[in-house]
Amino acid sequence: MIEKNESGEVWIYAETQDGELQEITQELCGKARDLADKLGVSTGAVLLGKGVESVASGLFERGIDKVYLVEDELLKFFRSSPYTHALVDLIKKYRPQIVLYGASNLGRDLAPRVASATQSGLTADCTNLDISDVTEKSGTIHKNLLLQIRPAFGGNIVATIVNYDHWPQMATVREGVFPLVEPDKNRQGKIIREQFIKESESNGMGNYLGLNAVEVIRREVAKRKINLKGARVIVAGGAGVGSKENFGLLFELANLFGGTVGASRAAVDSGFIGAEHQVGQTGSTVRPAIYIACGISGMVQHRVGMDGSAKIIAINNDSSAPIFSIAHYGIVGDLKQVIPLMIKSFRERT
Numbered sequence: 438m439i440e441k442n443e444s445g446e447v448w449i450y451a452e453t454q455d456g457e458l459q460e461i462t463q464e465l466c467g468k469a470r471d472l473a474d475k476l477g478v479s480t481g482a483v484l485l486g487k488g489v490e491s492v493a494s495g496l497f498e499r500g501i502d503k504v505y506l507v508e509d510e511l512l513k514f515f516r517s518s519p520y521t522h523a524l525v526d527l528i529k530k531y532r533p534q535i536v537l538y539g540a541s542n543l544g545r546d547l548a549p550r551v552a553s554a555t556q557s558g559l560t561a562d563c564t565n566l567d568i569s570d571v572t573e574k575s576g577t578i579h580k581n582l583l584l585q586i587r588p589a590f591g592g593n594i595v596a597t598i599v600n601y602d603h604w605p606q607m608a609t610v611r612e613g614v615f616p617l618v619e620p621d622k623n624r625q626g627k628i629i630r631e632q633f634i635k636e637s638e639s640n641g642m643g644n645y646l647g648l649n650a651v652e653v654i655r656r657e658v659a660k661r662k663i664n665l666k667g668a669r670v671i672v673a674g675g676a677g678v679g680s681k682e683n684f685g686l687l688f689e690l691a692n693l694f695g696g697t698v699g700a701s702r703a704a705v706d707s708g709f710i711g712a713e714h715q716v717g718q719t720g721s722t723v724r725p726a727i728y729i730a731c732g733i734s735g736m737v738q739h740r741v742g743m744d745g746s747a748k749i750i751a752i753n754n755d756s757s758a759p760i761f762s763i764a765h766y767g768i769v770g771d772l773k774q775v776i777p778l779m780i781k782s783f784r785e786r787t
């Protein structure tokens with residue numbers, strides 16, 4: 438177990454690919470800064486690999502104070518055991534109080550292994566994080582704990598999970614839930630270079646030296662046709678759209694704004710539109726400037742994917758639909774009448 442360290446830093450695991458910082462890491466930088474400022478401590482990023490030092494400046498520019506850099510031939514390509522080993526050794530040495538990972542394939546592989554090796558906890562797939570004092574049922578007050586917030590029980594509730602005494606407090610975070618921070622090119626930090634001590638006896642990682650990754654061969658994967666995450670305007674449809682043909686109206690409206698079409702899971706499950714359009718807990722997390730929700734009731738599993746949108750406009754024929762509780766503008770009516778009117782009005786203005 439790692440001893441509790443209330444003045445410990447807030448760390449992120451810095452994910453890179455082909456020498457570039459992954460977007461999820463850039464998103465984590467801003468949140469780590471925010472949490473560290475609330476705690477009055479520094480931020481750190483763990484950077485593992487070979488020839489990766491050049492990305493440290495990108496971490497500093499986004500709010501990281503220290504980069505813990507471990508470079509070794511064995512870390513050239515991601516492999517679970519040596520990466521876990523390197524990260525566990527750093528955690529044991531520096532005792533950060535929080536470690537955050539992206540909920541990417543790599544983060545989902547690495548974080549549970551580190552949690553197991555350090556006997557700490559891990560909350561997967563968080564959609565928000567914060568700092569607060571927490572009072573146990575017994576009355577014991579824990580100062581400044583990490584609130585790890587995520588949908589639970591099939592998404593029917595949003596749970597806040599805390600870890601009293603198995604430290605560091607660790608979480609993986611879904612892509613797209615935290616906004617990217619504007620890099621400050623003048624911001625600098627400190628690189629702390631550490632040796633990769635192979636097969637340290639203390640970390641129980643087992644023998645991985647008999648295995649070596651020689652080459653990584655990338656397979657061309659068909660590019661996703663749509664870019665939901667980067668869209669400024671999303672016109673999303675739910676079960677209330679009623680058919681694949683009616684989705685044509687949503688595409689027409691989205692095209693007028695240079696936007697993209699999103700969907701609820703009910704619309705995807707009904708076969709109205711492809712799964713790559715799905716927004717929500719099991720789809721994409723988006724935060725466009727404008728989100729137009731058409732025939733979507735606003736269940737929590739949908740909301741967690743879009744409630745960070747700057748302006749939400751809801752069109753629904755049921756005035757008591759939950760989507761209206763988070764919408765900035767609401768139109769009660771049949772979307773098959775409302776959307777053509779919007780298209781007509783927009784065309785007349787442009």
Ligand SMILES: Cc1cc2nc3c(=O)[nH]c(=O)nc-3n(C[C@H](O)[C@H](O)[C@H](O)COP(=O)(O)OP(=O)(O)OC[C@H]3O[C@@H](n4cnc5c(N)ncnc54)[C@H](O)[C@@H]3O)c2cc1C
Binds near residue numbers: 701720731739771
């Ligand atoms: C583990 C789990 C994960 C999930 N993940 C997701 C996810 O990622 N994304 C997601 O969206 N859901 C997800 N869901 C499903 C979610 O619980 C809801 O079932 C779903 O979001 C409902 O979609 P909907 O709002 O389109 O359909 P409904 O809830 O059926 O709502 C349809 C709405 O359309 C309105 N309407 C009907 N006709 C019209 C009309 N002519 N004009 C205007 N309005 C009309 C109705 O009043 C109603 O409010 C998940 C569920 C579980 C259990």
